[in-house]
Amino acid sequence: MNLPAEELQAIRAAAQWYARLHSGITTDADRAGWNAWLTASPLHSQAWQRITAVAEQMASVPGVLAAPTLSERHNRSRRQVLRSALLLTSASGLGWLGWRSQATQNLLCDYRTAVGERREFQLADGSTVLLNTDTSVNVRFDGRQRLLELLWGEIIVTTAVDPLQRPFKVITGHVEVLALGTRFIVRGQARGGEVAVLEKAVEVSLPAIGSRMRVEAGQRLDFNDRSLGTLRGNDVSVGAWQKGSIIAIDRPLAALLDELSRYRNGVLRCDPAIADLKVSGVFPVDNTDLALAALESGFSVRVTRYSRFWVRVSSSDQR
Known part of the structure; x- marks a missing residue:
């Protein structure tokens, strides 16, 4: 990957800051220094997004390719953590970023959206695909099939009648979703995803293990690269993002903030002490x-903004 020198320098710095902030011994001076660096240049913000995206993906890789250097290790010194990050970023001219990294895939994909963006595209056969925030998709239509490859993110697909009667499939990871004349949602992440059917039905399969399951309208199914989950009913929260909302029904606060963080740049953290606080409401993603202000006014939480890129939600009782 031949990146300009300025981008390489920014990525190296981002990796150092990532390791420092995840060393387990972060100081207020560290956070202030990181914030000053992050806001100094758009290149720094872009590099930070690339590092965090790659770190999430590398956390799911087995063996030595995983990123123990990028996770908290309380039994390692600050010097060891930072030295490991430097070694990692210098290896092969940052070639490790090419390992299925979201950033690399986004550069080459057919359709994509930025963080906080939603866009709808019409495909060559008349089908439409609505991309949620931070989503990347490849399209492969030929004489035998219509294929979407969801590299990352979430889509709503509305299929059109095909005069050639080619099957329509969505592939994400090791999972295949075959449309049976339908409208459906597919979400793909590093550790799995979900299919939710809005009209008609789909067939979800894991060809590697021969597992297959039909999902009807009004149903959803979780999956990962090793197994298919159990069918559940859709609720009002399914697909609410297409109208610009997250609908929470007794949802743990940490899970809600994880979802909300998909729509904003930077870091949004939840204090573990209130991670299980049940929250209900409608929250705008745009x-x-x-x-966050609605959360703070409606629940016993306090939102602390270290910068617009670093936000922490804690109990309002904390001082």
């Missing part, structure tokens, strides 16, 4: 600061 204005995440307004969503």
Whole structure:
């Protein structure tokens, strides 16, 4: 991957800051220094997004390719953590970033959206695909089939009648979703995903193990690269993002913040002490600061903004 020197320098710095902030012994001075670096240049913000995206993916890789250097290790010194990060970023001219990294895939994909963006595209056969925030998709239509490869993110697919009667499939990871004349949602992440059917039905399969399951309208199914989950019913929260909302029904606060963080740049953290606090409500994804303000006014939480890129939600009782 031949990146300009300035981008390489920014990525190296981002990796150092990532390791420092995840060393387990972060200081206020560290956070202030990171914030100053992050806001100094758009290249720094872009590099930070690339590092965090790659770190999430590498956390799911077995063996030595996983990123123990990028996770908290309380039994390692600050010097060891930072030295490991430097070695990792210098190896093969940052070639490790090419390992299925979201950033690399986004550069080459057919359709993509940025963080906080939603866009709809019409495909060559008349089908439409609506991309949620931070989503990347490849399209492969030929004489035998219509294929979407969801590299990352979430889509709503509305299939059109094909005069050639070619099957329509969505592939994400090791999972295949065959449309049976339908409208459906597919979400793909590093550790799995979900299919939710809005109209008609789909067939979800894991060809590697021969597992297959039909999902009807009004149903959803979780999956990972090793197994298919159990069918559940859709609720009002399914697909609410297409109208600009997250609908929470007794949802743990940490899970809600994880979902909200998909729509904003930077870091959104939840204090573990209130991670299980049940939250219900409708929260806008196009204005995440307004969503956080709604949380703060409606629940016993306090939102602390170290910068617009670093936000922490804790108990309002904490001082």
